Amino acid sequence: LKTPLKQAATSQLVLTERQPDCQPLTTPPKPKETPPADPWTPTSNLKMLIRAASPEIRSREQRRQLSDSSSDVLQTKHCLQEHLLGDEYEKSQPSRKEKSLGLLCHKFLARYPDYPSPSQKSYICLDEVTEELHVERRRIYDIVNVLESLHMVSHLARNRYIWHGRHNLPQTLQALKKVGEENKYIQQIQMIKKREYEHEFDADSERNEEMASSFGSSEQSEMSFVELPGVEFRAASVNGRKYKSLRVMSQKFVMLFLVSTPQIVSLEVAAKILIGEDQLEDLDKSKFKTKIRRLYDIANVLSSLKLIEKVHVTEERGRKPAFKWTGPKVLPNTQDTKLEATSTTCSPPISESIPSKEQCSKALFPSKGKQNFTRHSSLIKLVKSIENDRRKIQSAPTSPVKISASRYLLNFLLETSFSLFLSQMKAEEMQMKSALSSPEVVPKAEPFQQPALSQPLGVCPASHSSVSPVILPHPQSGVSYAIYLHPSQAHTVTTYSPGFMLQPLPCANVTGIKSNNSKVLNKITTEGGDTQRATDEPTKPLAAEERPDTKSETSSQRCLKRSQALQENNLIKRRKSDEESLDTSSTFFPSGYLIPLTHCTHGNKAECSNKEKAGVCSLQHTAYSSPITGVIPMPASELKTVNIPAFHITPLNIMLSPTSIAAAPVLSNSCLNSSSTTSAPNPSSSALNFMLQHIGLIPAGVQVPANPVLQHVPVSSQSENISHSSGSTNVQEGKVSKNTLQLNSWVEWEYGAVIPLQQPSAPKEPQEPQAVTENFFRTPGGPNTEPSLSANSDGTQRISQGTLCIPQRKLEVSED
DNA sequence: ATCTCCCGCCATATG
DNA sequence: CATATGGCGGGAGAT
Numbered sequence: 001l002k003t004p005l006k007q008a009a010t011s012q013l014v015l016t017e018r019q020p021d022c023q024p025l026t027t028p029p030k031p032k033e034t035p036p037a038d039p040w041t042p043t044s045n046l047k048m049l050i051r052a053a054s055p056e057i058r059s060r061e062q063r064r065q066l067s068d069s070s071s072d073v074l075q076t077k078h079c080l081q082e083h084l085l086g087d088e089y090e091k092s093q094p095s096r097k098e099k100s101l102g103l104l105c106h107k108f109l110a111r112y113p114d115y116p117s118p119s120q121k122s123y124i125c126l127d128e129v130t131e132e133l134h135v136e137r138r139r140i141y142d143i144v145n146v147l148e149s150l151h152m153v154s155h156l157a158r159n160r161y162i163w164h165g166r167h168n169l170p171q172t173l174q175a176l177k178k179v180g181e182e183n184k185y186i187q188q189i190q191m192i193k194k195r196e197y198e199h200e201f202d203a204d205s206e207r208n209e210e211m212a213s214s215f216g217s218s219e220q221s222e223m224s225f226v227e228l229p230g231v232e233f234r235a236a237s238v239n240g241r242k243y244k245s246l247r248v249m250s251q252k253f254v255m256l257f258l259v260s261t262p263q264i265v266s267l268e269v270a271a272k273i274l275i276g277e278d279q280l281e282d283l284d285k286s287k288f289k290t291k292i293r294r295l296y297d298i299a300n301v302l303s304s305l306k307l308i309e310k311v312h313v314t315e316e317r318g319r320k321p322a323f324k325w326t327g328p329k330v331l332p333n334t335q336d337t338k339l340e341a342t343s344t345t346c347s348p349p350i351s352e353s354i355p356s357k358e359q360c361s362k363a364l365f366p367s368k369g370k371q372n373f374t375r376h377s378s379l380i381k382l383v384k385s386i387e388n389d390r391r392k393i394q395s396a397p398t399s400p401v402k403i404s405a406s407r408y409l410l411n412f413l414l415e416t417s418f419s420l421f422l423s424q425m426k427a428e429e430m431q432m433k434s435a436l437s438s439p440e441v442v443p444k445a446e447p448f449q450q451p452a453l454s455q456p457l458g459v460c461p462a463s464h465s466s467v468s469p470v471i472l473p474h475p476q477s478g479v480s481y482a483i484y485l486h487p488s489q490a491h492t493v494t495t496y497s498p499g500f501m502l503q504p505l506p507c508a509n510v511t512g513i514k515s516n517n518s519k520v521l522n523k524i525t526t527e528g529g530d531t532q533r534a535t536d537e538p539t540k541p542l543a544a545e546e547r548p549d550t551k552s553e554t555s556s557q558r559c560l561k562r563s564q565a566l567q568e569n570n571l572i573k574r575r576k577s578d579e580e581s582l583d584t585s586s587t588f589f590p591s592g593y594l595i596p597l598t599h600c601t602h603g604n605k606a607e608c609s610n611k612e613k614a615g616v617c618s619l620q621h622t623a624y625s626s627p628i629t630g631v632i633p634m635p636a637s638e639l640k641t642v643n644i645p646a647f648h649i650t651p652l653n654i655m656l657s658p659t660s661i662a663a664a665p666v667l668s669n670s671c672l673n674s675s676s677t678t679s680a681p682n683p684s685s686s687a688l689n690f691m692l693q694h695i696g697l698i699p700a701g702v703q704v705p706a707n708p709v710l711q712h713v714p715v716s717s718q719s720e721n722i723s724h725s726s727g728s729t730n731v732q733e734g735k736v737s738k739n740t741l742q743l744n745s746w747v748e749w750e751y752g753a754v755i756p757l758q759q760p761s762a763p764k765e766p767q768e769p770q771a772v773t774e775n776f777f778r779t780p781g782g783p784n785t786e787p788s789l790s791a792n793s794d795g796t797q798r799i800s801q802g803t804l805c806i807p808q809r810k811l812e813v814s815e816d
Numbered sequence: 817a818t819c820t821c822c823c824g825c826c827a828t829a830t831g
Numbered sequence: 832c833a834t835a836t837g838g839c840g841g842g843a844g845a846t
Contacts, residue, residue: 158830296820
């Protein structure tokens with residue numbers, strides 16, 4: 001049988017999309033399937049029309065339906081009388097859309113449970129699938145390959161795959177994220193954007209060479225397929241091809257999302273990176289096009305899995321297709337602890353349950369020798385990178401999963417806080433010295449700062465430095481969400497603008513739902529400024545400075561720019577020794593950090609012991625929980641990279657959850673108070689503040705003595721600016737919403753934060769800290785300012801929320 | 817015109 | 832060798 005007889009039947013059945021969710025069907029009796037004939041059913045026609053009318057609706061609908069199997073199950077019952085429909089002539093061809101890979105994927109996915117019970121494995125027989133779904137085999141491969149890249153299925157033998165469902169997803173994503181980080185994708189992204197940016201200005205010059213060269217060193221981008229040992233067992237047969245493009249490409253694509261700060265990746269950037277950054281400027285247009293095609297294929301599948309969602313990034317260049325990650329947040333895998341170099345078979349296929357626990361991931365290296373990659377010249381590089389890759393062998397935590405999250409967090413907090421603190425101090429000192437005179441200098445010196453590449457255009461500011469920002473409003477909804485960006489980007493954009501106005505960068509605007517007016521940039525800026533102005537309290541002396549248009553602003557911008565440029569240069573130079581790239585940085589503004597914490601156990605306090613600041617430690621112990629968004633702990637490594645703000649030009653809005661206020665009291669702390677009062681920035685105090693902020697004890701900006709900008713900012717009322725996006729989201733999300741306090745706003749910068757502060761069982765009534773807190777949190781007129789302490793049921797551990805501020809920028813993203 | 821991306825040829829891998 | 836896989840890119844539908 002060469003080609004399953006599909007075409008005869010093809011046309012009509014395509015329309016039937018979801019079938020009622022079924023249980024882990026191992027081998028469904030094939031006959032049942034024929035759903036068809038629908039086109040002639042009134043209902044089906046209607047559906048079809050609707051769908052046709054609005055793709056959005058359609059997809060949404062599909063999802064919904066898929067999710068709740070409850071929806072009409074009946075319709076499936078159709079019988080096999082496809083033969084007689086005499087009107088094939090008119091046979092409305094399924095319209096391209098009906099045949100889309102995404103739709104097909106939905107159908108495919110509908111056949112299997114997301115979480116198949118470990119006990120019973122479900123197998124996928126390609127012949128059956130192709131027949132039942134009425135598609136060409138080729139298409140199924142596309143789907144399966146992507147699923148395989150996520151370890152949702154694995155190839156057993158010819159025609160046979162095993163369905164794993166989403167069980168492995170967490171581990172896979174974690175592994176991918178890790179690899180992505182090791183690959184320095186963030187930097188690559190920035191590099192690409194930068195290059196792109198420069199291109200605009202003139203014919204490319206040697207600049208590119210530089211780039212390329214610097215880039216070239218980072219060859220290791222070519223890694224092979226990342227596996228989860230437990231899953232891949234049977235792979236022997238297929239191993240050789242594991243590295244094949246679609247699979248690997250899919251993994252890389254996912255990695256890009258996982259490492260990017262706003263988890264948005266434009267196709268263009270992805271394509272460039274995936275093509276192989278080593279290809280310096282091969283103006284290979286066709287290659288690029290092909291890559292894009294593939295990415296669309298992958299994206300369609302990922303979209304069906306609801307891991308990503310299409311959006312459009314608007315930048316000055318125009319609208320560019322992009323996708324944003326809507327999948328689960330990936331915990332940073334702090335524990336590299338056990339690197340097991342599981343050479344080949346990590347675990348036998350045997351029990352499924354086991355593998356899940358002891359997931360380890362390893363990279364397979366196809367090269368191994370004899371392989372002749374006839375087609376993929378690029379693969380050759382693999383060989384080069386093997387060495388590097390070897391290191392990539394990873395293992396997943398053997399430890400109980402549950403604990404891991406909180407543990408991560410705790411460790412992370414404890415471990416990093418101190419270092420941060422120190423770093424901060426140093427930084428600030430340095431800063432103090434040099435900054436005053438010439439800010440630009442500052443960054444340079446810092447060893448611990450990491451070089452921030454500018455991301456001129458492009459949507460995503462991905463700087464690893466920023467702690468994995470969580471998107472507050474759940475992205476899921478597609479509503480706009482706040483994206484925490486690095487200020488660095490901002491300046492980047494501005495870099496070339498003579499005026500140095502702080503504009504909301506093109507690259508950075510994210511509007512939730514398709515908000516179209518793109519020109520927004522300028523517009524927004526202006527508006528924001530104006531609005532702000534109107535609303536802002538008189539108080540801010542600094543306000544003037546902050547203003548985008550003001551001189552001070554300009555200067556600071558300039559500084560940034562300059563410094564950045566410098567650092568970039570350095571970066572390039574140093575690139576070779578890539579190591580430092582991660583930990584050194586220069587001019588960054590601190591962006592905010594969103595540190596949602598899950599409540600954790602106190603177990604780790606030991607860690608803090610070494611820290612001198614007992615006070616801090618004590619505070620730290622508290623567990624934080626973020627009811628809202630979930631946890632987004634960042635790996636210590638990431639934290640280190642975080643930079644402290646040299647100049648805080650940023651922010652403006654603080655979003656608090658009602659409960660957060662309650663937390664404020666907790667802060668009461670000598671440090672805090674002192675800080676608040678202190679006008680003169682004291683390095684150490686500021687450092688402390690910084691640390692506290694990170695920890696979530698203090699809302700960012702509060703301490704600000706160190707931070708000039710925030711310092712005096714009066715609290716103004718809710719931010720309208722954010723409202724559009726956040727508003728809806730919040731509502732939806734429910735809890736999060738907030739009272740957003742606006743400190744000062746530039747439209748584009750906002751501090752959003754949600755950090756639950758722990759309230760020891762007895763919520764302390766706001767007392768001393770009040771002053772600070774009050775002030776800080778007060779919502780003018782805001783009704784629901786009430787802090788609701790979540791005194792929580794299980795007691796001790798719970799916490800109310802506090803807030804950390806994160807400067808965030810909006811990217812303009814429109815979704816379809 | 818650009819964005820999407822389906823279709824299916826045909827090289828390769830596999831058994 | 833017959834098949835199973837799956838690069839790849841033309842070119843057409845969707846916008």
